[in-house]
Amino acid sequence: MTETNISNKGSYWGYAPAPESADHFKLKEQYGLFIGGKFVPAGSGKRFATINPANEKALAQIADAGEKDVDRAVKAARTAYEKVWRKMSGRERGKYLYRIARIIQERARELAVVESMDGGKPIRESRDVDIPLAAAHFFYHAGWADKLGYAFPGKTASPIGVAGQIIPWNFPLLMVAWKVAPALACGNTVVLKPAETTPLTALLFGEICQEAGLPDGVFNCITGAGSTGAALVKHPGLDKVAFTGSTDVGKAIQKSLAGRSTKLTLELGGKAANIIFEDAAIDQAVEGIINGIFFNQGHVCCAGSRLLVQESVEQEVVEKLKARMEHLIVGDPLDKNTDIGAINSKAQCERIRDYLKVGQDEGAELFQTKCPVPEKGYWVRPSFFTKVAQSHRIVQEEIFGPVLAIQSFRTLDEALEKANNTPYGLSGGVWTDKGAKIFKVTRGIKAGVIWANTFNKFDPSSPFGGYKESGYGREGGRHGLRPYVELS
């Protein structure tokens, strides 16, 4: 994986490979389910392989949880809730979360490397974004555990019970943190189902809970595919379900919970518009577009997957964007020079390629960079479409890959009209040097997170979540505690 990693941009200016080593830890050959504080095999004995998408090699064998395993995990969580966790003072709960935050920091390098190997994301991102943010999330929520009375003025907050949490493959450990930290801080116990393509860091998180001395059963992790998740949602022992993933699955979960009092929060898909006005600092805006759509291979629910650019600067922006994109290095996720890593799975790679075809069939014009990509593994070159219409599927549907749809606009109202014209409402971006315009646009976009003159920034204290079909509930900040408490 070495030659292909050297950028060929400019005959005089190449990058030597700079791979992060993976020799400072050893993955086990197989991982069990984490139930009641112990790693146990699936009742059926079934296993599946988790694949490194950069070389298509199996990293480890993972237990495939069935209904009985789900039941065991929910019972373990129930016992821990009733006997230990709900009775513990907020202060003591918080101290466990602080311990977890510290251990994540201590094991940061291992976690970053495993995250990149298992999921395909560039080591720069897992090292500088995913893992530090995951630790920060636990540290932030640890402090809330004994201060919940201040989060809900006029009310008394108490825990809900056992939460079933299902997370996606795009930010594996960070999603563990987003889900588990607020749940535990508020006094709930958890059964977590990580995505089948990226289970490793969630399982390492089980080890971290052991190291932290977290009481058995407070955190449980069951691995498997969609059927495992469905079995979890169906389990009558849950008081709360939290799901991050596609809008279709989110809707199916809401339907399957009909008739039950189980609470639900959903963090679903997006199709964010990144709006560039003619008075924006264009070079910075181009960086923002790049970050918006190519961060994490575009596997980001809040990705800026639609570019709306004011007509007067459209040509300039597109030219600069092309030039900048040609410098993006696609390749080995463990190489510190890599900008865009491997597509998470073969299935996702095929899905993105389908959309590339759909876009062209609909009449849009495709641009892709010419960078080399490795032979083995799943890769998509940075891509964008021009000549797209609002009704095109590549404008309306979430692709979840490094594919940008570019549209132009003349007036602010037209930009807002186009920005809001999808079923989604997760995020949005605006680039302009005029303060008043920023506020008009950020107010006008119907979405839960808006970035002005920046994009894809996250923080544990900053609430995240969607409007419309991007789901409901918030994660992070004071607002992110609400889905995990009962108020009276």
Added chain:
Amino acid sequence: MSGSGVNGKSDRLDVRKTYKMLIGGAFVRSESGRALDVNAPGGRWLGHVCRASRKDFRNAVVAARKAASGWANTTPYLKAQILYRAAEMLEGRASTFREVLQSIGLSPAAAKTEVAQAIDLLVYYAGWADKYLQVFGSVNPVSSPYFNFSVTEPMGVVAYVAGEKRPLLDLVSGIAPIVAGGNTVITLSTGRAAVAAMELGEVLATSDFPHGVINLLCGLREELVGQMATHMDVNALITQGADAKESAASREACALNLKRYFPREANGKGDEDPYRILDTVEIKTTWHPVGG
């Protein structure tokens, strides 16, 4: 429903009121031309109310959507004043409402209490209209050079199904937090409570609410709740007193467009609760760089 009618002692024939629904600021009959009888608890016929059709509901959604952005952008101070104005209007017609509530079976004391509570509830939420953002919004201490804040924004169009136990209060306690939160609303009142609801329309129509902000329908619950739950241009559905079958069906149907769904007990608890405003607002977080 007062008046002595042809058999009374009055020497003149009184003029009865035709109860009409309120859609987009206009008092209208059901487009379907259908009506329902309303009888007093003893069986005495009181009159007709409309039996709203699904088309009436769709028309009301169009009116509510048209009014949504204007109401959302109305200043908090003005929203508060309009809610307060509704309290003023209701106070001015308190004796009428007491009579109406008695005609549909409430005791004089219960009618008096309910009208008073409804007025006070409007004043209560008028006071919240320009404050809840300060309580529920936040400036977030992010660990990077950004100014980051979260505000509340109205969801948009909300459908509300009122219970029947407290004919006036069940309706007002639903409407007030929804419109205080900057949403527009379509309500459904059923049974005898429909009479109080249609009477309330005359109060709301003279309280400076822009047309379409509050739309009042009456009809049959089982005929309309499904339509409310499946309508693709409704952002949230709140119901009072749904049974297990209805709430299961509504939760499932609301998944169509991920409409927010809040089934509430019809026990009258929590009428005064700013967290009800929180049910129909979204939290929006904005990031802005801090730097030269």
